[in-house]
Amino acid sequence: MTQLRRLEAEGVYIIREVAAEFDNPVMLYSIGKDSSVLLHLARKAFHPGKLPFPLMHIDTTWKFREMIAFRDRMARELGFELIVHVNEEGVKAGVTPFTHGAKYTDIMKTEALKAALSKHRFDAAFGGARRDEEKSRAKERVFSFRDAQHRWDPKNQRPELWNLYNGRIHQGESIRVFPLSNWTELDVWLYIHVEQIPVVPLYFAKPRPVVERDGLLIMVDDERMKLREGEQPRMEMVRFRSLGCYPLSGAVRSTAADLTAVIEEMLVARTSERGSRAIDFDQAAAMEMRKREGYF
Amino acid sequence: MAAVSLAEFLRRHEAKELLRFITCGSVDDGKSTLIGRLLHDTQQILEDQLAAVTSDSRKWGTTGDDVDLALLVDGLQAEREQGITIDVAYRYFDTDRRKYIIADCPGHEQYTRNMATGASTADLAVILVDAARGVQVQTRRHACIVSLLGIRHVVVAVNKMDLVGYDEAVFRRISDDCLAIPGIRGAESRIIPVSALKGDNVVARGGGMPWYQGPTIIEWLDAVNVSGDQPLADLRLPVQYVNRPDASFRGYSGTVAAGRVAVGDPIMAVPSRRLSRVREIVHFDGNPQSAASGMDVTVALEDEIDVSRGDVLVHPDRAPSVGRIFDAHLIWMNDSPLLPGKQYEFKLSHRYFRGTVESIQHRVDVNDLSEHPAAELKLNEVGLCRIVLAEQAAFDSYATCRGTGAFIVVDRLSHATAGAGMILRSAAPQGAHHDVSVFWQPTRVRHEQRANQKAQRPCILWFTGLSGAGKSTIANAVEQALYLRGHHSYLLDGDNIRHGLNKDLDFSDAGRVENIRRIGEVAKLFVDAGLIVVTAFISPFRSDRRMVRELVGEGEFVEVFVNTPIEVCEQRDPKGLYARARAGQIPNFTGVTSPYEAPEAAEIEIDSSKMTVAESVDRVIRYLEAQGRLKN
Ligand SMILES: Nc1nc2c(ncn2[C@@H]2O[C@H](COP(=O)(O)OP(=O)(O)O)[C@@H](O)[C@H]2O)c(=O)[nH]1
Numbered sequence: 001m002t003q004l005r006r007l008e009a010e011g012v013y014i015i016r017e018v019a020a021e022f023d024n025p026v027m028l029y030s031i032g033k034d035s036s037v038l039l040h041l042a043r044k045a046f047h048p049g050k051l052p053f054p055l056m057h058i059d060t061t062w063k064f065r066e067m068i069a070f071r072d073r074m075a076r077e078l079g080f081e082l083i084v085h086v087n088e089e090g091v092k093a094g095v096t097p098f099t100h101g102a103k104y105t106d107i108m109k110t111e112a113l114k115a116a117l118s119k120h121r122f123d124a125a126f127g128g129a130r131r132d133e134e135k136s137r138a139k140e141r142v143f144s145f146r147d148a149q150h151r152w153d154p155k156n157q158r159p160e161l162w163n164l165y166n167g168r169i170h171q172g173e174s175i176r177v178f179p180l181s182n183w184t185e186l187d188v189w190l191y192i193h194v195e196q197i198p199v200v201p202l203y204f205a206k207p208r209p210v211v212e213r214d215g216l217l218i219m220v221d222d223e224r225m226k227l228r229e230g231e232q233p234r235m236e237m238v239r240f241r242s243l244g245c246y247p248l249s250g251a252v253r254s255t256a257a258d259l260t261a262v263i264e265e266m267l268v269a270r271t272s273e274r275g276s277r278a279i280d281f282d283q284a285a286a287m288e289m290r291k292r293e294g295y296f
Numbered sequence: 297m298a299a300v301s302l303a304e305f306l307r308r309h310e311a312k313e314l315l316r317f318i319t320c321g322s323v324d325d326g327k328s329t330l331i332g333r334l335l336h337d338t339q340q341i342l343e344d345q346l347a348a349v350t351s352d353s354r355k356w357g358t359t360g361d362d363v364d365l366a367l368l369v370d371g372l373q374a375e376r377e378q379g380i381t382i383d384v385a386y387r388y389f390d391t392d393r394r395k396y397i398i399a400d401c402p403g404h405e406q407y408t409r410n411m412a413t414g415a416s417t418a419d420l421a422v423i424l425v426d427a428a429r430g431v432q433v434q435t436r437r438h439a440c441i442v443s444l445l446g447i448r449h450v451v452v453a454v455n456k457m458d459l460v461g462y463d464e465a466v467f468r469r470i471s472d473d474c475l476a477i478p479g480i481r482g483a484e485s486r487i488i489p490v491s492a493l494k495g496d497n498v499v500a501r502g503g504g505m506p507w508y509q510g511p512t513i514i515e516w517l518d519a520v521n522v523s524g525d526q527p528l529a530d531l532r533l534p535v536q537y538v539n540r541p542d543a544s545f546r547g548y549s550g551t552v553a554a555g556r557v558a559v560g561d562p563i564m565a566v567p568s569r570r571l572s573r574v575r576e577i578v579h580f581d582g583n584p585q586s587a588a589s590g591m592d593v594t595v596a597l598e599d600e601i602d603v604s605r606g607d608v609l610v611h612p613d614r615a616p617s618v619g620r621i622f623d624a625h626l627i628w629m630n631d632s633p634l635l636p637g638k639q640y641e642f643k644l645s646h647r648y649f650r651g652t653v654e655s656i657q658h659r660v661d662v663n664d665l666s667e668h669p670a671a672e673l674k675l676n677e678v679g680l681c682r683i684v685l686a687e688q689a690a691f692d693s694y695a696t697c698r699g700t701g702a703f704i705v706v707d708r709l710s711h712a713t714a715g716a717g718m719i720l721r722s723a724a725p726q727g728a729h730h731d732v733s734v735f736w737q738p739t740r741v742r743h744e745q746r747a748n749q750k751a752q753r754p755c756i757l758w759f760t761g762l763s764g765a766g767k768s769t770i771a772n773a774v775e776q777a778l779y780l781r782g783h784h785s786y787l788l789d790g791d792n793i794r795h796g797l798n799k800d801l802d803f804s805d806a807g808r809v810e811n812i813r814r815i816g817e818v819a820k821l822f823v824d825a826g827l828i829v830v831t832a833f834i835s836p837f838r839s840d841r842r843m844v845r846e847l848v849g850e851g852e853f854v855e856v857f858v859n860t861p862i863e864v865c866e867q868r869d870p871k872g873l874y875a876r877a878r879a880g881q882i883p884n885f886t887g888v889t890s891p892y893e894a895p896e897a898a899e900i901e902i903d904s905s906k907m908t909v910a911e912s913v914d915r916v917i918r919y920l921e922a923q924g925r926l927k928n
Contacts, residue, residue, distance in 0.1 A: 003310075003313060013551050016592075020536060020605050047578065049540070138386055159410075159716070161413055164643050166643065166704060166711070170711065181386070182397055190306055260303070263306065
């Protein structure tokens with residue numbers, strides 16, 4: 001078997017294992033390319049049946065409009081159950097990426113995710129994270145145990161041997177599951193290419209209104225984005241390597257307007273993927289801190 | 297990019313083979329540097345990552361002015377601060393020929409556990425030896441674990457050749473030492489002199505060692521042939537998921553662990569041995585006529601036979617062993633030791649089986665594979681164990697098929713992954729068609745018949761509580777009352793057990809568990825003989841009491857919790873034990889220096905500080921009557 005088919009088979013295996021062993025799993029759907037691959041693997045895993053679990057999107061209310069449109073179209077076309085969770089209290093309290101800095105991600109994403117998982121009593125949650133994304137993820141298990149407060153303890157992980165995943169938990173505890181653990185960014189794009197998986201058009205270059213702010217190219221996606229002194233949105237050929245909340249996602253200048261062009265560009269890229277997400281600039285070990293707190 | 301078209305490049309990348317390997321070395325052998333070198337020289341490192349490492353080098357680096365490539369792979373905050381790696385980390389890189397997954401295992405305490413974890417999915421192992429220090433005890437240990445986990449390919453990287461002046465004689469000596477190690481000699485192995493720091497013979501050849509004509513590490517990794525590593529050609533398809541979208545379709549999904557399955561094949565489900573035939577193989581990408589090892593499939597059968605998750609689909613004339621008893625190498629990974637007789641869960645081919653380790657045949661010293669007697673296995677110890685499951689399982693030896701020969705041990709209370717096992721052989725007796733039930737020959741007269749003869753339904757009245765709570769007094773009085781009413785009972789207590797059957801046991805944890813296990817087994821035999829068994833032991837641990845409860849049938853274990861406040865017990869102190877325990881003369885005294893885990897749902901609860909002995913007896917007798925255990 002080729003490496004890509006082996007990765008696929010491994011992902012399918014992991015997804016089936018969770019569906020068989022847990023009472024109430026959920027697939028976290030972030031609408032990005034990794035989520036698209038994950039969803040595709042899940043469809044393969046249960047063919048000819050439907051997905052035996054819902055998808056859940058934690059909507060910070062600041063996602064790109066194109067992401068939301070894509071999400072709703074996918075749910076309609078593929079017919080999966082979609083749960084959309086918003087931290088309404090955060091919205092009421094006026095928490096925005098512009099006013100609350102690093103706290104914003106905490107409240108609207110990490111806290112919202114924990115609240116949603118508890119509310120629905122999900123005992124397993126699939127995520128699309130890959131080990132090659134970032135150093136602290138390199139030690140992550142495929143089945144990542146979380147205590148009743150959704151915390152991850154890097155020093156106290158279950159050993160994981162062969163493909164024998166331990167799904168035993170007590171009430172309130174849960175497992176985060178990462179079927180794409182062994183995929184690299186190139187594998188993900190290649191798989192999207194080979195399998196012709198639809199992805200959000202934001203990954204492809206197009207003239208978009210952007211401003212340059214704190215070293216990032218930020219797209220002005222709607223009127224909520226307050227322009228600073230001297231900022232003037234310009235139309236530029238840009239695309240996104242990684243998608244999140246529009247005020248925090250840096251665009252890259254690019255002419256890659258289709259999949260092969262994107263892959264070609266990636267192969268000669270000089271910056272790794274997460275570098276264009278503003279969230280990581282805070283501190284060197286930012287990701288590890290977030291994971292301990294319950295972010296993916 | 298220039299040389300080939302993008303489409304051609306993508307096609308090649310997609311078609312690459314996958315090779316998984318583990319790197320082992322003791323602290324400072326240069327393992328992180330070697331991995332950093334592999335990633336760097338195969339162009340996996342992006343510019344911003346290199347920039348981050350260059351800045352980190354100033355903070356944590358050990359290489360003076362050079363960029364410390366080890367920092368590319370040292371991950372978590374805590375370990376960076378301590379300058380060590382703490383767990384298995386996975387890295388990715390690729391060459392034109394293959395995609396590689398490295399399991400990077402740290403070289404210090406927890407070593408066996410981490411290495412076994414990394415080795416469990418590896419095709420090949422890279423063992424580092426520091427040229428300046430030569431073969432160490434750890435080198436032997438690495439080779440032992442590698443061979444225990446069944447890895448057939450070994451690369452020994454003799455590192456830091458620059459420190460010994462690239463001296464060929466040094467390399468030859470170390471090579472000879474390595475080849476004397478059974479785990480290396482027995483594998484398909486290759487010994488390569490390298491300098492991870494300078495980059496010699498890792499990816500590129502480097503100028504320092506013109507006397508070495510062999511492959512560099514990466515050349516060897518690209519060339520190794522791992523296709524023959526799975527020796528079993530017979531079909532093994534463990535059923536992972538039963539796919540029933542609607543009444544018209546029922547498919548069995550799983551990943552083929554060995555062999556090949558094709559439409560029309562006769563199929564047997566084990567352990568049930570039900571027979572059918574493959575009607576179709578269903579796949580999202582179009583239904584194939586056959587599927588080979590490693591592929592995920594959904595199989596639909598011609599007949600509606602009862603197959604569930606955990607069964608294995610095989611060809612009828614090529615069945616695996618089926619039984620409850622087997623011998624396996626067990627690697628213990630938990631802080632609390634493995635105790636024979638304790639109940640665990642064993643996850644094997646998608647099913648959790650209840651079971652116990654009946655005995656430890658010997659402990660294996662991972663430094664030299666020598667065998668030693670052992671009463672328990674501690675964290676990071678390895679032993680050959682006899683395992684007895686509560687139900688029949690289908691399995692192969694690990695050496696023939698990892699997919700149906702490996703299992704994990706799960707602690708029933710904490711749910712921790714406590715151990716990992718590799719099946720060596722079935723322990724079914726010769727000529728018994730792999731059916732071990734003959735070991736447990738049912739005696740001809742059935743238990744109910746005896747019970748009927750005695751006008752009672754047998755059970756165990758299990759008294760538990762603190763020393764001085766009144767267990768023995770009440771248990772004795774209950775026995776008296778049963779005797780007067782014409783029932784047949786038997787009392788097991790400290791006097792007739794500790795001094796006879798269990799006089800070889802001490803008060804260590806292993807001894808205590810074994811003590812209760814034997815009492816449980818004796819009580820079970822007496823129940824089988826139709827008796828009402830009365831026991832009076834402190835039995836402070838829930839797991840022990842649960843173990844006995846699970847030995848006998850539903851309703852046959854009656855837990856009587858003599859819940860007398862410790863102050864009262866201590867005041868009574870009939871044997872002066874509390875006083876001595878308080879004075880520190882008795883270690884591990886329940887209630888004083890060792891915990892008592894009260895029952896959560898005892899069938900009967902008695903507080904002897906509030907009830908007379910006669911009232912307590914009355915409560916027990918009334919309970920037995922209400923449950924229909926005593927007939928008049
Ligand atoms: N001279 C020399 N030093 C090396 C070589 N490889 C590693 N080292 C040094 O040995 C030390 C330990 O290396 P490291 O990769 O952190 O070891 P680990 O504990 O096995 O991961 C560091 O100071 C490295 O720079 C080598 O080939 N030659």
